[in-house]
Amino acid sequence: MPLGERLGDKSESRYCGVETEFDDDMPQLLSFNISSGGFDFVVSPLMNPTYRPSLMENDSKGSGVLPFAGSDLVLSPSQWSSHVVGKISSWIDLDSEDETLRMDSEIALKQEISWASHLSLQACLLPAPRGASCANYARCVNQILQGLNNMQLWLRIPLEKSDDDAVGGSSDHLVGGEIDSWEWWNSFRLLCEHHNQLSVVLDILSSLPSANSLGRWFGESVRAAIIHTNSFLTNARGYPCLSKRHQKLMTGFFNHSIQIVISGKPAHSLPIGSSELAANDADNHVEGMQRHPLRSYLDYVGYLYQRMDPLPEQERFELGYRDFLQSPLQPLMDNLEAQTYETFEKDTVKYIQYQRAICKALLDRIPDEQVSTITTVLMVVGAGRGPLVRAALQAAEETGRKLKVYAVEKNPNAVVTLHSLVKLEGWENNVTIVSSDMRCWDAPEKADILVSELLGSFGDNELSPECLDGAQRFLKLDGISIPSSYTSFIQPVTASKLYNDVKSHKDLLHFETAYVVKLHNVARLAPSQPVFTFTHPDNSKKKSNQRYKKLQFEIPSDTGSAMVHGFAGYFDATLYKDVHLGIEPSMATPNMFSWFAIFFPLRTPVCIRPGSPLEVHFWRCCGSTKVWYEWCVSSPSPSPLHNSNGRSYWVGL
Template identity: 30%
Template sequence: MDSPDSMGDMLVFYVGQHESNRPLPVSDQLVRHAQDCGYDMLTTPITTPHFHARVLTLLTSYNQAIAESSLPASTQPLPLVPALDHLDTPLAPSDTISQFIAFTSPWIDLASPDPLIAYLSRQVFNLEIAYAAFCGVVTVVVQGPRLSHSHNGLSQFARAIREALQVGGYIQLHVLLPMDGSHQIDDDEDMGNLARFARPEFVKQSASPAQSLDPFSGWTAWNAIRSICRYHSRLSLALDLPRRLPSLALQSRWYSEPLRLLNIPASSFLVNARGSYVLSKPHQLFIFRCMRLRSAPWLLLSDIGPIPGVNNPDMIMDYPGPLSPALAADASSPRSSMSSSPTPAEAAQMPKHAGKKNRNDPTPHLSYIRYLQRNQPVRSMIERFGGGFQDYLQSPLQPLTDNLESITYEVFEKDPIKYEWYERATEHALRDWVSEGKSTSSENGSVVIAVVGAGRGPLVTRALKASEVSGVPVQVFAIEKNPNAYVLLQRHNIETWGGRVTIVKTDMRAWKGPSLPDGTFGKVDILVSELLGSFADNELSPECLDGVQHVLNADHGISIPASYTAHLTPISSPRLYADLLSRSNMADSNAFDIPWVVMFQQIDYLSTLPPSPDASHAANGTKVNQLKVDMPLVPNVQTAWEFSHPLPPTILAQSSLRRGGSAVGGGGGFTGGDGANEHNVRFSKTTFPIQEQGVCHGLGGYFETVLYSGSEGKVELSTNPVTMEEKSKDMISWFPILFPLKAPLHVPANSELEVSMWRQTDDRKVWYEWLIESFITINDRRVRLGISDLHSSRSNGCLM
């Protein structure tokens, strides 16, 4: 598919219009007119300049009373902001109130170092939130804390937000912060801002100019706010996009947060050679990436000028309802809803409000955003397959104890890469078998192939095809314990495979091998299995293949896969942590001790590799619908451990000796049982350098496997984001695995995370344990900054 060919495949952009000083109250008529122009929503202030003037008068009167009084200021009661009256707010309950995005007053300062200003601001804030909730407002944007205050006022700002979430029980609060850490408001630009009235003795105490220049200061403030608010589900982020975007590391950090609004001011637009408003390539890439999120943010166009025609009553059209996003996407301007011949009023109005180069388009900024919507990059195979599964927590399968449903098998079988690669590996193995002159385990010279854990039979079909392509005759066995899948395998053998396959219903570990005419059991030349899980060994592939290895030809038997490795990297994922926190508070107290299967999307890699020299120029000259938006930074993914098959006979012999608890088998296992499976225990300790400050919420787990390595090279599969595109691009059978942390671990820039990971067993089940430590080096001395709990999935281990 070269381009989206329908609205169903196109990601919809919901676009709103925002004016910092909106001259008209947002009426139902204005909303309909804005929708007719192509907007999906409008913003509105909660209170009016009249209310602002009342608060300033109150503050002035208080300061004057203090100055004129001979008594200490502490004897004077703090000023109380009176209740709202009808002149103080433009809002009222209405049918269209849910289509408004309400803004709290930008002139308050909840984080003010002056307790008087903070007290007044909190009163205003509470009045506005309470009234907005009464009117039925759903979405409220709150101006973030003034970053010039450093961290001194963050706690009181966060506490005010936490109170507001209780006052407005259904309101979604979005904290508006600058992406690059710049100051949102200059004191000199707003004479009525309460921050200007903070008393000098308090301002001097909180001054920290160096901190305000840190690009990460906005994210640091946000991290403190949402942490104090305990990752509240109704607390989200509104992000100001500057004219020049910050580093990729900071962009990736913001991307991982709960983004609900992207605010694009007029100053962020460029004017191209044709006089049209456009956004830079970095802006396009960031927007495209955000719009692919499972919950895509809304877009706000800020201070780009008033809605066309609002000052001309003749142009305000009585539109019966909102345009659908599909129609709005193709409506580049209001002309699509006008007659082909505009009225004199329309003709006179449009040139008056349009720029010289855009006089035919009264909404050039909106038209450009709709252009981006129509020309967004094509979704990848994984994105199309995984729609709805992004950042959705799933418990790992337990195929040894549970009989899988047909739909589960069907999902795996839709993979366009996995089974083709298995067929290629089997074909290469058959060719090498013949070229190396190996003897077979059959009486007629056919190579004996056993598909163990056959499921619904896709690997059986591929083994037969590999035989046809290579010209090497085979004898195929399909081993499956699931009684329901066994029925389907029998039907396939009759209808599809022509009776060429021997179907055996049993646990592979109990199978004695191919039955021979003399009543004995033969051997297998090639064992083919698809027992790998998201972390390679988490669905007990090692234990299963150990149990069936006794049927494999001891001299030159082949296992497909031949080996597999597990891989780790620390990640930041506020969304997944919030989900787990909610689960642990409600019903699942062990939520943080379970390795979860997740299709990662809204995450940030805390440890990354140096960028490619050409990375910064990769998008130059590239068409919009060809831009790569999925992973701007390359994560540092390290190997935890490896398993290989078949195992040396000495290892299996020792395992057999330990099974049963004989004295010569040792004193028993470390964690219970006889220790017969302890050859499959693993431990790893890996260190990850952390380039920028962040919060670790857990570990992302992946795997790589060598299906077969022979004369024609290696046939490999990978879910590792570093190697997946090279080894098995577009493979969709496996999602990564998440090892979460109960308490997020804060890590500073230029520090290290040390990850300890264990694979444990008691001969009845297998589980994982993980622990993360944070270190920083100061004057050549390595100092531990923090350490996580020792997490253990023993209570939810995979049963053998």
């Protein structure tokens, strides 16, 4: 049964599994661990661990029956697929120097996967690679992946090498030597080309690597974490508990749909009969049933799950958007739909910031002694259905300044709404509606303040610079633009889910497109850095909206190596003086939801290592009918130039 209920959380991390030994009697195994034990699924060997193909042959012509745990009929199809993860024999070693063992391993691996497939299991757990090389193992798994049904293959990877010989249980998987275990995963998945049915299961031991090193995994395809009983501490009352760092990691797993599996022998002898900590105590009193020896560990994991704060409303709303790639809007070329306006207008935080900025600008521009004599001309360019008009009028009221507003909007459908808004609110004397593209409007007078919100997730990517260049004609020379400037930012990320989604289209176009996306299953590898800045108004002579920026990112030395699948992009805008607005993580405006991040993929992911900086180039290119970005990596090894001439992705003027 699930670990608990959490508002909005329908992820798989509510289910907890247990790793078991081989058992001939699968029904008994399920009954013991699930029906009475309280676990949701078992991770169990399918084949007798003494089996070796090379010994079978000598066994003359036997019955031809492989030593699997029961026939497919011992469980119902739904039991097999919901409750059993197949654990591939752990003696398998495909990169052994011993050719017989290698051959045996290949045969057994293929037999077991074939059996698991036959049973429609959802996943099989592959034993961890052993030595420095895993090429033959990867080759064999890759062959299997080419023809596999929907089953997932979970490659077991120790989070950190075992420095403890007395680990017991499954210690044979935990040989790590001196290599960073992430490198095993990286080699394996590169050899298997990021196959989307291959993912990771992490083995968690008592010692944990650094936070940066752990952080890498949240951008990878991690399905489960196996936590060993001897990773638990003992609390004052003799019950198992986890260190603060382990607890934090578990919360991270819960938040990233990573299932927990408990493994090992009980390492805590509980006071007999005591069960204060058990949340679902009732389950333990099934007549004549013995309490599951790992029940106190399961209870503790359930306790950690239930202890988590419920998801805030905004996050619940955004759950469905997590790591879902969307094409950026083209509000200049296309007209937005009513629904889009509706969504964005709800973002009160954004309009509060605008109102604050307009207030400050009005106060700066009109001294108190001129309040009654001067009327400020404010133009909202790109007025949409009017939220910025409202913010401007409210600012005028708040500051006691006289205001004349022009609301310029190119979308004739939005103009309809604007008209009825003005009528409804009785703004006829203060607001003039102009149905025109700001780039060609012939304004009857010049503006003191130009207010616009033409920003995309990457700041200039919805062509705010080009639009405001057009509007600047009717701004007084000493006029104010709100926003007065905006800057884009990028940072390298591990994002295997996004990479695989882009790859699934099997074309160049999708690899050279930027996407709007609610980043979640992502590892941010280095702080973001500014890319392009635009300032308004800009009265310089040779103004150009073309930009070129070279950036260097260095990952922290305790991260280890990491994979860069692309770049997360953000913006920060200065509306007026100290009033800003933005989504750059370190200074994001709180509780604002109008913008998700933008994601620039890389056609080939780049592996970076501490001490060897990642050099990245971004261009903003302008043609007569479109604006586009090009990007590339030049170091540690040069990538192709992405989106040359805007061949795949561009924003229409």
